[in-house]
Amino acid sequence: MSGNNRDRANRDRARAKRVVQEQLAKERRRRVTLWTSLGVVVLLVVVGLIGWGVAANQESDKTAGLTTPSVAVDEGTAFAVGTGPVKIDIYEDFICPACGQFETGAASTIDQLVAANKVTVQYHPIAILDRASSTEYSTRSAAAAAAAAQGGKFAEYHKALFANQPEEGGAGLDDAKLIELGRSVGLTDAAFADAVNNGTYKAWATKVTDTAAARGVNSTPTVLVGGKALESPTPQALMAAVGAAGA
């Protein structure tokens, strides 16, 4: 009888101990969940802010020492070819294959329109494909085009760059080649070569790209006639739009 009582007392004690342990474990899980959750929320907020800070830093690094070519038009973000009444805006990246195709197809149409004094073409050399080359060719070529514009040879140099367009995924053209192309269109002075070698207009290329993005230009080529974007940038669409704009 007394043995039975002792057994029962032992069982009760064991049960009570288990209940207490379960309570403690539960309490511990609650505490761990609370603190880890708080920690994670704080961590994610801090990490997001770090991202913002890093981006702002990168932007100010890339636009430090901004030199805007004095010949640039449209808030210093484009180079004008021709003086006709209908305005055409062309946003291009010199490594973008679709831009190369557009140039191949539409260059003679554009030349005719310019020669007939029907249009003014504003070229915006933007750099959205820096990752498509190992040397940030997009930025370097846009900067070189700015140097060429400053030397009075934008239209010629622009054509030379597309005629020698490098493949995506490679190293792009090096600075020596960019200078050589300049020489081939008559940019023989030291000012052009120095601007390419020193990357004088690289910050400007970044600014032009940012301005374009702020205007909603997210792809290349983007072609606007009289401020209205062509849905599909082909020579035919370009001619039609220029005709509709009254030239």
Added chain:
Amino acid sequence: METGQSARTRIGWLWVSTAARLGLAAVWLVAGGLKVGDLAASGRAVNAYRLFPYDVAKVIGAAQPFLEIALGLLLLAGLAVRLSAGISAGLLVIFIAGIISAWARGLQIDCGCFSTGGELGAGQSPQYAWDLLRDAGFLLLAGILLWRPRTRYSIDGVLMGEQ
């Protein structure tokens, strides 16, 4: 008392959740890692959805890769798994909504899920259906973790005193 059957089910789910956790961690680490190198491009990818003013898109584009990497590391370590899975699910729902909205508006863009995205050139067509299917798959992983957040080799397990 736990029966043999339910113990086996429990252990089975433990491993399913562990695989889901590591899979989702890899998704976030790769997605964030591919974008973190060019934050300006990441901002332009957000801008291509035309849902936010450019200045807002830039901030989102800058913060997003860092958040993705942080979530990836949390899941990899197994810290606050249920919360991390919940935030992952929330982000994925936002991404899916963004892709549907781009599709509905007929935008020709790369979703920027695993790249710095942006608009597509002539002759390229968007892969919205495939993007949506893929994001739904990731959402399923997050769902598994929300439902069964206990996994092997997790810091949560150590802190809870289970392992």
